[in-house]
Amino acid sequence: MSESGISQENYDHIEDIxxxxxxxxxxxxxxxxxxxxxxxxxxxxxxxxxxxRIGTYSSEEIGRCLFQTAYGFxxxxxxxxxxxxxxxxxxxxxxxKACMKEYRLTRVNVVPQLKAxxxxxxxxxxxxxEPVAVEQLKARAGIDIGDTLIGMHLEAVAVPVRxxxxxxxxxxxxxxxxxxxxxxxxRAAYDENLSN
Numbered sequence: 499m500s501e502s503g504i505s506q507e508n509y510d511h512i513e514d515i516x517x518x519x520x521x522x523x524x525x526x527x528x529x530x531x532x533x534x535x536x537x538x539x540x541x542x543x544x545x546x547x548x549x550x551r552i553g554t555y556s557s558e559e560i561g562r563c564l565f566q567t568a569y570g571f572x573x574x575x576x577x578x579x580x581x582x583x584x585x586x587x588x589x590x591x592x593x594x595k596a597c598m599k600e601y602r603l604t605r606v607n608v609v610p611q612l613k614a615x616x617x618x619x620x621x622x623x624x625x626x627x628e629p630v631a632v633e634q635l636k637a638r639a640g641i642d643i644g645d646t647l648i649g650m651h652l653e654a655v656a657v658p659v660r661x662x663x664x665x666x667x668x669x670x671x672x673x674x675x676x677x678x679x680x681x682x683x684x685r686a687a688y689d690e691n692l693s694n
Contacts, residue, residue, distance in 0.1 A: 511667070515547060515560065516567045521663040522641060522671055523571045529659050530639035530675035534576035537597065539637035539651045540568055541582035542618035546644025547667035553584070560667070561617025564643070565625060580635055581622035583608075583615040584646050591635060591651065592619050595628035603632040638676055644669035652676055 532538065543552040544560040565581065572579040578597040583590045590606055598605060608631045610619040623629045636653040643666050649656060653676040661673055678692040 512559065512563050515667050516563055518663050518666045519564055519567045519643075520571065522661050522666065522673060523568065525661040525663070526639055526641060526659055526673045526675065527571075527575065532575070532577050532638055535578070535600065536639070537578045537580050537593075537601070537635060537637040538568075538572060539580040539582060539591065539635070539640040539648050540564075540618070541584065541640070541642050541644075541646030541648040541651075542616065543584060543644030543646055543669060544617040546669035549668035552644055552646070556612045556617045558612060558617050558620070561612075561619075562621040562625075564666070565618055565621035568641075569622070569625070579622070580632075580637055580651065581619045582646060582648055582651060583610050583619040583631075587615045587619070589650070590615075590619075590631050590633055592622040592626065592629050593632055593635070594626055595630050598630050598632050601635060603635055606631045606633050640674050642672040642674075645672070649674075655679055 542564055544557040545555040546552050547560050548555055548557050569579055581592040587608055587610060590608055610623050612620055635651055637651055640648045640652050642648045652674055655677050656674045657677055659673040659675050665671055
């Protein structure tokens with residue numbers, strides 16, 4: 499391991515990591531029934547994907563692979579990708595400027611780096627068309643790769659989604675979709691389409 503906590507390693511299983519994320523994205527997308535313009539938030543620890551403890555072994559290669567895969571998937575479907583920063587910036591997210599404007603998000607001034615923001619958010623900042631950093635949003639669905647705790651960025655009410663792919667690399671994966679809140683009590687009738 500590097501003294502700096504930054505991986506210099508080249509990963510021979512990078513295509514496996516890409517395929518694992520695609521499986522998770524496809525299954526979550528189907529269950530969450532995301533629509534054009536919705537936001538998908540992803541938090542990612544490249545250290546965990548590489549088999550190390552979160553925040554200890556950032557990999558630019560893994561971060562870039564996961565970002566490119568998620569970004570391409572979201573763009574093809576017309577949904578916004580929000581990349582949660584980690585390592586001291588974990589309340590901030592990198593999104594396209596159009597997403598910030600559409601959802602009236604609060605812009606913040608920070609540029610993620612490998613050890614202050616993480617490799618996934620750094621890749622987003624350097625590869626999105628018009629990247630901006632924002633604070634807090636409410637996404638319709640999310641993927642947590644490596645226990646980065648994305649829950650603060652999901653709409654209420656979050657519902658766990660079990661995908662067939664439970665890990666990406668060595669990282670634990672947790673997914674969630676959201677549903678509308680129930681209101682009105684015992685006499686209220688509910689739209690079942692909003693519950694699923």
